Amino acid sequence: MxxxxxxxxxxxxxxxxxxxxxxxxxxxxxxxxxxxxxxxxxxxxxxxxxxxxxxxxxxxxxxxxxxxxxxxxxxxxxxxxxxxxxxxxxxxxGATLTFGLVVAGQMIMAVFMDYYGLLGVPVQAFSIQRLAGIALITAGVILIRKF
Structure with a gap:
């Protein structure tokens, strides 16, 4: 499932x-x-x-x-x-840059919602791994924008 x-x-x-x-x-x-x-x-x-x-x-x-x-x-x-x-x-x-930014924004908000348990979302601790994930997505958006 x-x-x-x-x-x-x-x-x-x-x-x-x-x-x-x-x-x-x-x-x-x-x-x-x-x-x-x-x-x-x-x-x-x-x-x-x-x-x-x-x-x-x-x-x-x-x-x-x-x-x-x-x-x-x-x-x-x-x-x-x-x-x-x-x-x-x-x-x-373009689709790639638009959705790269959309995904980056979604990840930032999702981590925030998880950390505070907003709107009934199960609480998830903020970790260096989550920060690294957001940083990697952001780096990907920068690469897409440059190239």
Whole structure:
């Protein structure tokens, strides 16, 4: 099971630059990265709704989300910001530099979240190995930028 989850994470990561390129094409076609993100989210929402209907999700359970603190709803804003930023950045910086920086930012935030146990993430001690991992990713971004 763990192998499947690791593989799923790898595939999800591989699809992100592909999504960025496709969303960039939409952005160029409609002339605005925000409209491209809106189209992307509309198609994604339709796909999720179709999936939920096919597997017969209990839609009543969705009502539980309305009881959540308002700050939890900012996840949608963060997703919209991320997708729009990637649509803007990928054609200008290239997929490799864009996603090198995205991964570096993700690692920095992930280590911070792990250290403090933010949002229910299991607490993980900060270590020199984690710092080295972030440094190596950052060095990779610098190499990509230079060459």
């Amino acid at each position: 763990k192998f499947f989850l690791l593989f799923l994470a790898l595939v999800a990561g591989m699809l992100a630059p592909l999504q960025a390129g496709l969303n960039g094409k939409i952005g160029r076609a409609v002339g605005d990265p925000v409209y491209a993100a809106l189209i992307s989210f509309a198609v994604g929402s339709a796909a999720l709704f179709f999936y939920a209907v096919v597997i017969r999700v209990d839609f009543y359970s969705i009502r539980q989300a309305f009881g959540l603190h308002w700050s939890v709803w900012s996840a949608g804003f963060l997703g919209a910001f991320y997708v729009t930023a990637v649509i803007i950045l990928t054609p200008r910086l």
